[in-house]
Amino acid sequence: MGEGIGIDKKINIKGLVCPYTFVKAKLAVEDMEVGQVLEILLDYEEASRSIPKSMEDHGQKVLKVEKINDTDWRLVIRKEKE
Amino acid sequence: MDFTEDQLQRYSRHIILPEVGGKGQRKLLKAKVFIIGAGGLGCPVGYYLAAAGVGTIGMIDNDTVELSNLQRQIAHSTKTLGMSKIDSAKATFEALNPDVKVVGIKERISKDNILDFIKDYDIVVDGSDNFPTRYLVNDACVIAKKPLVSGAILKFEGHVTTIVPGEGHCYRCLFEEMPPPGLVPSCQEAGVIGAIPGVVGSLQAIEVVKLILGKGDVLKNTLLIYDALKTTFRRIKVPKNPDCPVCGNNPTITELLDYEAGYCAVR
Numbered sequence: 570m571g572e573g574i575g576i577d578k579k580i581n582i583k584g585l586v587c588p589y590t591f592v593k594a595k596l597a598v599e600d601m602e603v604g605q606v607l608e609i610l611l612d613y614e615e616a617s618r619s620i621p622k623s624m625e626d627h628g629q630k631v632l633k634v635e636k637i638n639d640t641d642w643r644l645v646i647r648k649e650k651e
Numbered sequence: 652m653d654f655t656e657d658q659l660q661r662y663s664r665h666i667i668l669p670e671v672g673g674k675g676q677r678k679l680l681k682a683k684v685f686i687i688g689a690g691g692l693g694c695p696v697g698y699y700l701a702a703a704g705v706g707t708i709g710m711i712d713n714d715t716v717e718l719s720n721l722q723r724q725i726a727h728s729t730k731t732l733g734m735s736k737i738d739s740a741k742a743t744f745e746a747l748n749p750d751v752k753v754v755g756i757k758e759r760i761s762k763d764n765i766l767d768f769i770k771d772y773d774i775v776v777d778g779s780d781n782f783p784t785r786y787l788v789n790d791a792c793v794i795a796k797k798p799l800v801s802g803a804i805l806k807f808e809g810h811v812t813t814i815v816p817g818e819g820h821c822y823r824c825l826f827e828e829m830p831p832p833g834l835v836p837s838c839q840e841a842g843v844i845g846a847i848p849g850v851v852g853s854l855q856a857i858e859v860v861k862l863i864l865g866k867g868d869v870l871k872n873t874l875l876i877y878d879a880l881k882t883t884f885r886r887i888k889v890p891k892n893p894d895c896p897v898c899g900n901n902p903t904i905t906e907l908l909d910y911e912a913g914y915c916a917v918r
């Protein structure tokens with residue numbers, strides 16, 4: 570990846586809409602250890618904005634939000650707290 | 652325990668809350684709550700706890716559904732008239748949420764059976780409509796060290812309090828003795844606006860959910876009084892009474908009493 574971020578877990582939530590996008594992302598974070606990094610692949614535009622905001626509200630660190638092609642986004646989140 | 656896709660959808664509005672999440676929802680699914688009464692309060696409490704996915708709901712009531720119940724007892728219906736309230740409520744809750752196991756008991760609660768019924772449950776909810784039962788349930792929960800969410804309704808008023816044995820007050824710290832029978836109308840004789848038990852039962856259900864999640868502040872050492880005519884909520888401080896006959900330092904009530912004595916008018 571050439572960006573110096575190790576990914577510990579990946580989820581693909583393409584095809585899902587809110588609130589299930591966040592439900593899946595939140596459950597993935599709950600199953601991780603503090604300090605681990607989650608990569609989320611999604612194609613629901615609203616979730617590319619709402620998931621980072623919600624993760625920050627819950628105390629997690631958003632490392633990256635990028636549009637990777639015409640339809641998809643990639644988010645990178647680090648778990649900061651239980 | 653992994654959630655099924657149906658459960659993710661059913662509980663999504665819980666799971667996205669920071670105070671609940673998957674962990675909290677799993678606690679709800681594992682929780683066991685015992686509800687005294689399937690009437691005005693027991694119906695909304697059981698309904699919302701079933702909706703929330705509380706895994707095991709025990710419920711005791713010895714009555715059958717009557718037409719006069721339907722103005723407020725929302726788990727029953729015109730179709731279940733004449734059926735036992737337990738069978739009626741169980742069918743309603745299980746139709747709402749198949750994740751929930753309803754353990755129905757068609758008996759009267761008494762000093763001889765209550766400790767045996769509540770021993771396998773985490774939390775007790777009192778939705779009874781008379782003083783002897785309210786004191787029986789209080790004393791049993793203090794003796795068995797079970798958290799109790801107590802509710803009461805009359806006319807346009809509702810009371811809610813949460814008793815956590817060893818941590819806060821109990822019902823006898825608040826009112827040490829039952830009022831004399833002649834002075835208090837039983838709820839069965841008195842009127843009540845149908846939505847009042849809905850308000851009070853919903854408050855009780857939320858207290859139960861908070862106890863299960865271990866989040867927020869419950870009504871410990873506090874009596875909440877809802878006045879529907881004025882639309883006010885008042886919080887009354889209720890300190891634990893060190894001389895309380897059941898939860899005090901030197902309790903005189905160490906086993907359950909004959910609560911019905913002098914209350915023969917109350918069924």
Ligand SMILES: [Zn+2]
Pocket residue numbers: 820821822823824825892895896897898899
């Ligand atoms: Zn007491």
